[in-house]
Amino acid sequence: MNEAATPFQRFFRVLVTVGPGGLWLLLFVLLPTLLVLVASFLTRGPYGELSGPLGLHNYARVLEPLYLEAFAQSLLVGALSTLLSALLGYPLAFYIARHPKRDLLLFLLLLPFLTNFLIRVYAWLVLLQREGLLNAFLGAFGLGPYAFYPSFFAVLLTTVYTFLPFFVFPVYASVERLDWQLLEAAYDLGARPVRAFLHAVLPQTYPGLFAGSVLVFIPAMGTFVVADLLGAGRVVLIGNLIQQQFGVTRDWAFGAALGVFLMGFVLLSLYLYARIQGERGLEELV
């Protein structure tokens, strides 16, 4: 067989390769997304089913103070956990990149991350509970016991713990590509360490910093499990609201509207990221 395949052969090849996976994406990704969109304009029927009339009422409800507060809390959890991940992860990425056994250190970073997500969340519940390790430790100094759990603090700490590697890996990737000669040049030109870092090192790690921030911010803002278990009703994020609407409350229409709102936030942050980093940055994110 030679280079030029007949149109039929080409069609057949595309059908065999793209067909099954493409069909799957249409059926299980596109269709559900459209269904959520449609459901968000519907109304909860008397038995919790979806029914008419169509309207924007669910979106009007999203803007009520009670729900806006959940949005504000989600953004706060997202922003603070990104900041804390940066404080913990940024220096760590440098340490790992300059270490002779960096493969081992990266592996050790990944290890707790690959054990089950729920177990990692659960572990903090054990540490922070009233008779947990933290209170036992503080008790040895005659302090406490404090109610660390359930609280906003507990949710934040656990969120950082859960998503920290997402931040370290992209930063590590840009530290590894760093051109250290620029730092030497800065020193040669008489720059003090802080100034040299700010001008010769930091800008080179911007791509990793941005990627890491997006990778922590989005899941931190969108999760409901951490707030559910460690906030135990005190911390209510958008994810918790959605879960309630699809669970006990059984108002799928309103839940769908909340979902569309959350998606909007995610797409907005990705759009901003793409604006700063360019289309290629988006591909590198994955």
Added chain:
Amino acid sequence: MRRLLSFHALLVYAFLYLPILVIVALSFNESRRGVRFTGFTLDWYRALFQDPRVLEYFLNTLTVAFVSTLVSTVLGTLLALGLVRYRFPGKGFLRYLLYIPVVVPDVVMGVSLLLLFAFAREALGFPKLSLLTVILGHITFQVAFVTLVVRSRLLLLDPALEEAARDLGARGFQTFWYVTLPLAWPGVAAGALLALTLSLDDFVVTFFTAGPGATTLPLYIYSSVKLGVSPKVHALSTLIVGLSAFFLALGYALSRRRV
């Protein structure tokens, strides 16, 4: 400066490992509550193994993970190949679609699948929420990840190798089977491994798509944690952590030997 960085790194690693080590230690602790170690015991493990439900949940978890990984690896590999090699109408759209499962928060993904299954049940009479719907849900996010991983590997390959195979008279399928697939193998294996990990780790999509009789280990842990801290969950967590650490360390050692 150096010292400060090492100290910082030490603290972060302690932060990462302390919670897990505490769980492991407590799983051998006689006392039901609190963190005071009152004595060594294997009672919690015994209680765990005597619970027939736990075995059922374990088997459910494995069934979902293996079936979904198998299907998604095949679908994803073919899709990646099609996306890299051919041009066809709607290709750009398909690529956007591929990113949706990657970027969408898993709650939204879970409820949208729940809606789909409810809609299908209304219109077609099936599927009931069961292990099958969980598998369908897992395949959906896995396909996206497998495709992206395999695609990045395929993009590195030299198209001349496939041309050479064709020039030597290989037919389309032969080229794929004897040339493209072996070359893409590291990507396919990495994609499959990622898919398996994602499936074993998933709680949220399972939570929304599982019906009665489709409990997996993460669902079991969640419902017991909701009822309060229990040493049986400590024991189960320790086993899961131990097993995944063992397999990861094995993979790490093997990958180092090859290099």
